[in-house]
Amino acid sequence: MSYLLEVVDLKNLPPAETVLSQREQAFYQTLKLPKRRTEWFGVRLALKKLLSARTGKALPDFTLLAKERIGKPMITVGEKEFSIPFSLTHSNGYAVAAIAPDAKYIGIDLEKIAPRINAWKTDFFHPSELTQESDEFLTSLWTQKEALVKLLGSGLTVNSFDVRTVNGAPVFLGRALEIYTALGSPKITLEKLDLLPGFCFSVAVGK
Ligand SMILES: CC(C)(COP(=O)(O)OP(=O)(O)OC[C@H]1O[C@@H](n2cnc3c(N)ncnc32)[C@H](O)[C@@H]1OP(=O)(O)O)[C@@H](O)C(=O)NCCC(=O)NCCS
Numbered sequence: 001m002s003y004l005l006e007v008v009d010l011k012n013l014p015p016a017e018t019v020l021s022q023r024e025q026a027f028y029q030t031l032k033l034p035k036r037r038t039e040w041f042g043v044r045l046a047l048k049k050l051l052s053a054r055t056g057k058a059l060p061d062f063t064l065l066a067k068e069r070i071g072k073p074m075i076t077v078g079e080k081e082f083s084i085p086f087s088l089t090h091s092n093g094y095a096v097a098a099i100a101p102d103a104k105y106i107g108i109d110l111e112k113i114a115p116r117i118n119a120w121k122t123d124f125f126h127p128s129e130l131t132q133e134s135d136e137f138l139t140s141l142w143t144q145k146e147a148l149v150k151l152l153g154s155g156l157t158v159n160s161f162d163v164r165t166v167n168g169a170p171v172f173l174g175r176a177l178e179i180y181t182a183l184g185s186p187k188i189t190l191e192k193l194d195l196l197p198g199f200c201f202s203v204a205v206g207k
Contacts, residue, residue, distance in 0.1 A: 087107045145164075
């Protein structure tokens with residue numbers, strides 16, 4: 001499959017100025033919660049390693065900032081957008097970035113396998129998706145859904161019932177389908193990877 005991944009262990013991070021651009025450093029100062037700071041920094045380190053290996057540029061040459069305080073960031077070099085399909089995720093001490101240079105879209109999600117309360121299942125999953133009950137199955141199902149909403153670029157602003165996987169294949173309904181259609185109805189490959197022990201990880205690539 002046509003993507004590259006970089007995993008960062010959030011326990012050992014380099015100094016901010018060796019990774020972040022000036023504009024990112026200014027935003028980083030405004031992040032107060034240690035978990036949010038570390039994860040925000042970690043995904044940028046992961047993505048910049050991939051971008052640096054591809055271009056030969058230094059890590060601080062790239063800036064990844066979102067329009068709002070949360071949301072999908074845009075990559076810029078100087079004033080110009082650096083265009084490449086990418087996706088970011090963080091969970092329980094790890095940050096992961098992916099790029100898909102030969103594809104149009106990518107979405108990834110990492111999640112630690114853990115027991116879930118019943119309301120979480122019924123709030124986020126349509127009954128047709130709940131074909132198994134194990135923590136691993138449900139966590140994996142969740143990562144597939146999140147990978148897909150990241151590929152769409154909508155995040156969970158779409159109804160989670162409108163992004164489903166049926167027998168491992170994505171199904172879009174409602175506003176999710178409108179967004180998917182507006183993207184040109186790319187052919188999506190959804191893959192589950194054993195990336196880290198105790199975690200589920202999904203990658204959705206759209207061509
Ligand atoms: C975007 C979303 C899928 C993030 O998932 P998550 O499991 O919370 O977090 P992850 O670590 O997997 O991914 C976070 C990264 O996704 C990226 N991201 C954020 N919004 C995105 C979007 N609309 N599309 C693609 N990627 C997005 C960001 O890079 C973010 O990392 P950063 O903020 O440190 O830069 C989802 O939580 C969401 O849509 N949130 C906004 C709506 C919301 O708050 N809903 C509340 C119910 S959860």
